[in-house]
Amino acid sequence: MGCVEEMNYEIVLRDATFKESREYVRSNFKESIDVQPGFKVFDVHVIGLPPIAIGLDGDFVIFPYTKPCHGTFLLRVEDKEEAARLRAGKK
Amino acid sequence: MADEPAAKTVTALLVLGCPQVPVQTSIALYLINRLRKAGITPVVAGNKAANTLLVVSDPDRHYLGEVIDLDRAVGLISDKKRDFDRCFVFIHNDAGVSYAATMGAISHAKLYALVYGEHYEEQVKKIDFPCTVIAAKAVHNPLPLKKAIDEVTPWAA
Numbered sequence: 001m002g003c004v005e006e007m008n009y010e011i012v013l014r015d016a017t018f019k020e021s022r023e024y025v026r027s028n029f030k031e032s033i034d035v036q037p038g039f040k041v042f043d044v045h046v047i048g049l050p051p052i053a054i055g056l057d058g059d060f061v062i063f064p065y066t067k068p069c070h071g072t073f074l075l076r077v078e079d080k081e082e083a084a085r086l087r088a089g090k091k
Numbered sequence: 092m093a094d095e096p097a098a099k100t101v102t103a104l105l106v107l108g109c110p111q112v113p114v115q116t117s118i119a120l121y122l123i124n125r126l127r128k129a130g131i132t133p134v135v136a137g138n139k140a141a142n143t144l145l146v147v148s149d150p151d152r153h154y155l156g157e158v159i160d161l162d163r164a165v166g167l168i169s170d171k172k173r174d175f176d177r178c179f180v181f182i183h184n185d186a187g188v189s190y191a192a193t194m195g196a197i198s199h200a201k202l203y204a205l206v207y208g209e210h211y212e213e214q215v216k217k218i219d220f221p222c223t224v225i226a227a228k229a230v231h232n233p234l235p236l237k238k239a240i241d242e243v244t245p246w247a248a
Contacts, residue, residue: 017185018192037193038169045162045169049192049220068138068161068186069109 003043004065004075012062013074018048021064021072029055029062033086042082048072059083100132103177104164106194107137107145108187112208114233115181116144121237122179122246123154129246132156134175136164161190168197175200177245183208188217195220203245207236 013024025032034051035041046052047066055062059080066072103126105119123133134157135145142158149155167173178200180191191204202222206214207229215226225243227235 018189036196038165038197040169045165047165047186047193048189049217050196066186066189068107068141068184068190069111071184071186072189 007042007075007077009075009077011073012076013072015071016074018052018064018066018072021048021074022051022053024074025053025055025062029057031056031087033089041086042077042079054086056083056086061086101130101177102132102134102175103179104175104194104198104200105133105135106161106164106178106180106190107135107141108181108183108190109138110141110144112183113231114207114229114236115141115183116148117233118205118207118229118236118240119145119181120148120154121233122240123156125240125246127154131177131246134159134164136161165190165193165197168194174198177201177203179203179205179245182206182214183211184214185217188214191218191222192220195222203243205236205240 032053032055035054036050037048038045041063048064060076060078061082062076064072065075126133136159138161145155178194178198180194182188182191182204195202204218204222204224206226209230211226211228218224225239227239229236
């Protein structure tokens with residue numbers, strides 16, 4: 001997913017487990033949505049055990065990014081349009 | 092005379108994990124060989140290092156067929172552009188469990204979790220989704236995992 005490298009991201013958690021990532025989002029952000037594995041955030045298909053928690057904080061999107069050798073990173077990226085798109089999909 | 096319908100090719104995706112545990116490459120080649128002998132077409136998906144270990148180990152492609160980038164495979168399956176009949180996910184860490192759960196959610200393939208490594212039991216406990224778990228404590232010596240696979244004969248099911 002080369003696009004992640006091109007994003008202006010902040011690493012919120014590194015080398016985490018999928019469970020730690022989910023719990024961190026739920027306990028640190030007032031707003032979050034649950035999605036299924038393979039759901040696309042930006043151009044990234046998210047990986048993990050369902051449900052996968054995506055955090056929303058103003059214009060920031062907080063989402064997990066998993067690499068085979070380094071576990072799960074929780075990334076924070078500012079993108080007004082993507083945050084709005086994710087909010088629009090909320091039930 | 093009506094033509095007989097062409098037999099559908101049975102396919103299997105091998106999802107490689109981080110190649111830091113040595114048994115992965117030899118077990119992948121072993122499984123590919125068994126699948127091929129059973130008439131199943133194997134496709135490998137891994138990160139660059141995991142794929143390169145296999146490609147260098149099998150330069151004349153006696154065993155290997157198609158090799159694709161792991162993220163690309165996830166994207167193709169998620170976007171419903173491609174799917175497989177069986178999927179074998181190599182697991183020795185938390186990321187491996189995450190990839191297996193993802194494959195279970197996005198693919199219609201019969202899912203096999205191949206769990207190995209020093210702390211394989213810890214990873215097995217995290218698997219709470221439908222799949223066939225094949226697990227053994229195997230780090231440098233692939234034989235315990237090979238034995239566990241042989242007992243399940245996933246190429247015959």
